[in-house]
Amino acid sequence: GKLMIKKRSRVLLVIILMLSLPPALLSQATPWSAVKFEVRTALGYQKSQLESTYLHQYSPPFLSGAYQSAAQQTIHLEGEEAWGMSVGVSYFPISNFGLQLLLDYGKPRIGGQNSDYDFSLNYALKDPPGSPPYPYVYDKTYVWPTTKGNLTQLCLSLNAVTRLPLGKPLAIGFSGGLTYFRSQGSAASVGFTFCRIEDNSFIEETYQIPYNFGAVNKLGFNVGADFTLAITSNLCATLDMRAFFGPKYRVPLEIEGNWQLYLSLEEIKATMQLGEIAVNPSFYRLDIGLKYLF
Numbered sequence: 336g337k338l339m340i341k342k343r344s345r346v347l348l349v350i351i352l353m354l355s356l357p358p359a360l361l362s363q364a365t366p367w368s369a370v371k372f373e374v375r376t377a378l379g380y381q382k383s384q385l386e387s388t389y390l391h392q393y394s395p396p397f398l399s400g401a402y403q404s405a406a407q408q409t410i411h412l413e414g415e416e417a418w419g420m421s422v423g424v425s426y427f428p429i430s431n432f433g434l435q436l437l438l439d440y441g442k443p444r445i446g447g448q449n450s451d452y453d454f455s456l457n458y459a460l461k462d463p464p465g466s467p468p469y470p471y472v473y474d475k476t477y478v479w480p481t482t483k484g485n486l487t488q489l490c491l492s493l494n495a496v497t498r499l500p501l502g503k504p505l506a507i508g509f510s511g512g513l514t515y516f517r518s519q520g521s522a523a524s525v526g527f528t529f530c531r532i533e534d535n536s537f538i539e540e541t542y543q544i545p546y547n548f549g550a551v552n553k554l555g556f557n558v559g560a561d562f563t564l565a566i567t568s569n570l571c572a573t574l575d576m577r578a579f580f581g582p583k584y585r586v587p588l589e590i591e592g593n594w595q596l597y598l599s600l601e602e603i604k605a606t607m608q609l610g611e612i613a614v615n616p617s618f619y620r621l622d623i624g625l626k627y628l629f
Contacts, residue, residue, distance in 0.1 A: 367500040370628045373425040373563075375573055377624025383414025383443035383486055384617040389588065391525050393607045395454060398597060399532035402458040408526055411447030412482055414618070419443075421575070421622050425496050425508075435494040435510050437557075439579070443618065445522050447482035452526040454541070460532065477526065477541060484522025484545075488616060490579055491515045492557050504565040511558035516581040518616040521547035525590065527603055540596075544603075548586045548612055555581035555616070563626055571626040581616035588612045 389410040397404060419441030427433035456473040494512030501507060524543035531538050559577030566572055588609040592600065 366503075367498065367506055368430045371427055372629040373423075373427075373626050374629070375421070375423045375425075375575075375624055375626040377421045377573065377575060377622040379419045379421055379439075379441075379575070379620045379622025381417050381419045381441040381443055381618050381620040383417070383441075383445075383488075384619070385412060385414030385443075385445065385486055385520075385615050387412045387613045387615070389610075389612045391607075391609075395456065395528040395530065396598070396606055397456060397458045397530045399530075400459050402456060402530075404454075404456040404458075406452065406454040406526060406528055408452040408479060409450040410482065410525060411449055412445050412484075412520075412522065412612070413447040414486060414615075415444040415446050417441050417443035417485075419620060419622070421620075421624070425498075425510075427496075427498065431498045431500070433496050433498070435492075435496040435512070437490075437492040437494065439490040439492070439620065440488070441618065441620070442485050442487050445482055445484040445486055445520060449479040449482060452477040452479045452541070454526075454528050456530055456539075458530070471537075473530070473537070473539065475528075475539065475541070479526065480524070480543070482522050484520060486518060486520040486616075488618070489517045490557075492579075494557070506563045508561045508563065509559075510561070512556065514555045514557045514579055514581070516553045516555055516579075516616045517550060518553070518581070518614065519548065519550040520614070521545065521591075525588075525607070525609075527590075527607060529596075529598060531597070544590045544592060546588050546590050546609075548588055548614060551584055551586055551614070551616075553581050553584060553616060555579065565628075569628045571628065573624050573626040575622050575624075576620075577622075578619050579617055583613060583615045585611040585613050 423437040425435040492514040494510040496510035523545040528541040557579045561575040
């Protein structure tokens with residue numbers, strides 16, 4: 336009906352406008368050698384190289400008497416994909432060689448298949464006195480959910496860059512240099528169990544506790560190539576492929592959350608005695624954006 340006619344009219348108008356554009360707007364009027372500054376903004380697809388395991392072992396508490404206990408599981412963290420953002424400035428003091436400043440931000444997902452959570456407890460009751468030390472045995476296994484979280488990364492890079500024109504509308508660039516990584520992550524979950532006797536009943540409570548690893552600053556490097564296609568005399572489309580390599584490091588694992596339990600968060604931390612987890616901040620990215628020439 337009328338709506339379809341309006342839509343077709345708009346599409347036809349856009350086509351007419353595109354066909355009527357001056358040819359100069361579709362070519363690179365200014366030679367590449369005259370361009371001193373390039374400013375780029377882009378959205379990119381990132382793939383994290385995080386791959387880590389953590390063995391979670393501790394002695395869960397029994398709050399109503401003497402006990403011996405153990406709990407164990409293996410946590411897996413695997414970096415996944417994400418969309419990120421990138422901005423950059425390149426300056427060419429001479430024809431095709433210059434400096435480049437890049438800022439990249441991404442928040443790739445963290446996944447991973449975790450092992451089962453195994454818990455065992457040998458305990459004794461306060462009453463009656465004179466009973467054997469550990470007459471009661473309790474065992475439980477939980478199928479643990481997969482890891483779900485994010486690795487937040489902010490990277491600032493200072494590169495040497497070379498630009499090779501492939502004709503008036505097209506150029507290819509190669510760049511590489513130092514990268515400052517700032518990385519931190521959070522995910523779920525690790526297990527925590529405590530048991531007690533209440534109203535002559537044995538009660539076991541197991542919780543899935545989220546965890547995090549704090550912000551760490553490291554120095555690495557990056558290498559990449561970009562393709563630039565002129566749309567107008569000072570506006571280009573750009574495609575950038577880049578690899579970021581950061582040093583692996585170890586950082587303490589921390590738990591978080593608001594607790595209304597028999598135990599405070601501080602007591603839970605002291606009981607679990609979490610150690611350090613290995614983190615690899617390296618990632619690859621492919622982004623598409625616009626480049627402005629000056």
